[in-house]
Amino acid sequence: MTEILDGAAVAKLTNVQTAERVAQLDKPVTLAVIYDPKNDGSRLYVGMKSKKASALGIQTRDIPTDANATTQSIISLVEQLNADDTISGILVQSPLAKGVKEREVFSAVAPHKDADGLGATVQGMLFGDAPSDYTVAATPQGVMSLLKHYDIELTGKKALVIGRSQLFGRPMFALLTNADATVTLAHRYTSSETLKSYLKMADIVVVGVGIPEFIQGTDLKQGVTVIDVGMNYVDGKAVGDVDFQSVQGIADFITPVPGGVGPMTIATLLENTVTLAENYSVKNS
Numbered sequence: 001m002t003e004i005l006d007g008a009a010v011a012k013l014t015n016v017q018t019a020e021r022v023a024q025l026d027k028p029v030t031l032a033v034i035y036d037p038k039n040d041g042s043r044l045y046v047g048m049k050s051k052k053a054s055a056l057g058i059q060t061r062d063i064p065t066d067a068n069a070t071t072q073s074i075i076s077l078v079e080q081l082n083a084d085d086t087i088s089g090i091l092v093q094s095p096l097a098k099g100v101k102e103r104e105v106f107s108a109v110a111p112h113k114d115a116d117g118l119g120a121t122v123q124g125m126l127f128g129d130a131p132s133d134y135t136v137a138a139t140p141q142g143v144m145s146l147l148k149h150y151d152i153e154l155t156g157k158k159a160l161v162i163g164r165s166q167l168f169g170r171p172m173f174a175l176l177t178n179a180d181a182t183v184t185l186a187h188r189y190t191s192s193e194t195l196k197s198y199l200k201m202a203d204i205v206v207v208g209v210g211i212p213e214f215i216q217g218t219d220l221k222q223g224v225t226v227i228d229v230g231m232n233y234v235d236g237k238a239v240g241d242v243d244f245q246s247v248q249g250i251a252d253f254i255t256p257v258p259g260g261v262g263p264m265t266i267a268t269l270l271e272n273t274v275t276l277a278e279n280y281s282v283k284n285s
């Protein structure tokens, strides 16, 4: 029987705790979100994040980049927010406008305000499994929280991550490695034969490539855990990278789209933001 990993339900539990932590603080928690207003997906997600944030008592300052924004002009904006004491966390929504160097912008965010864990410093700590408190990219961290909530065993397990973006795949690889799984990271240059053989061996598959129903049940091993990070819109409906129906009876666990990784991403981003606010108020008390 295939059990649903209910991201929406687990996100709710996280959000209740986050709201309580926000209420404990003696100063407002504010998340600044820089985004490209021309990108429909960004406007959608920024709206979703802001709505959830205010429900938890977190203020947001949503900052659309202007039409002729450059890498440098956005970095200057980030530097102002780094220096602004009223800002607890900063998120740079991907994708930014064509020609803007995202990685440079991500790394301009001060580590103590890096709510989405995309900057080089915090990603370096993640890859070094540095035992210090640093923020981790919301999507992969949300996946780990979901796996933990359902007690999915990771030690020594064969994990296959498909997609190697800075937002998802690379930090996902690091987190699963730090959790002692044996991890393969596949991407566009992984041949379909290689991918097929790894899919058949994997105990856990985490896929985020942006191709609707890219993975079929017949690709997978009986009893696999499937985490679908994909978020595609087919006829206006959110569809994942996994053909959900086809894995029924094959996978032991699967995340639904919608209602799986998405809500966990938002919950984790807001949890990261209140953690940054708590650390900041301790350091500056």
Ligand SMILES: NC(=O)C1=CN([C@@H]2O[C@H](COP(=O)(O)OP(=O)(O)OC[C@H]3O[C@@H](n4cnc5c(N)ncnc54)[C@H](OP(=O)(O)O)[C@@H]3O)[C@@H](O)[C@H]2O)C=CC1
Pocket: 139, 162, 163, 164, 165, 166, 167, 168, 169, 186, 187, 188, 189, 190, 208, 209, 210, 211, 229, 230, 231, 232, 261, 262, 263, 265, 266
């Ligand atoms: N639910 C959530 O909270 C989130 C969902 N997403 C969703 O996850 C998906 C991926 O997002 P993101 O990581 O930003 O995407 P990117 O477009 O940045 O990366 C896509 C990755 O998939 C790889 N890829 C593309 N085609 C194939 C293929 N045929 N076989 C194997 N690998 C392939 C690419 O390889 P290469 O590196 O070689 O180009 C790349 O690494 C999207 O649908 C996005 O909407 C993203 C973030 C959060």
Ligand SMILES: Nc1nc(=O)c2c([nH]1)NC[C@@H]1CN(c3ccc(C(=O)N[C@@H](CCC(=O)O)C(=O)O)cc3)C=[N+]21
Pocket: 041, 045, 048, 091, 092, 093, 094, 095, 116, 118, 138, 139, 167, 231, 238, 257, 258, 259, 260, 261, 262, 263, 265, 266
């Ligand atoms: N710096 C950065 N960080 C991100 O985390 C980031 C980003 N850039 N760029 C875009 C992607 C995409 N993303 C989603 C978040 C929530 C849902 C989500 O909650 N979706 C609902 C479905 C919504 C619907 O039904 O349309 C769900 O899955 O239940 C989806 C996608 C975060 N992203």
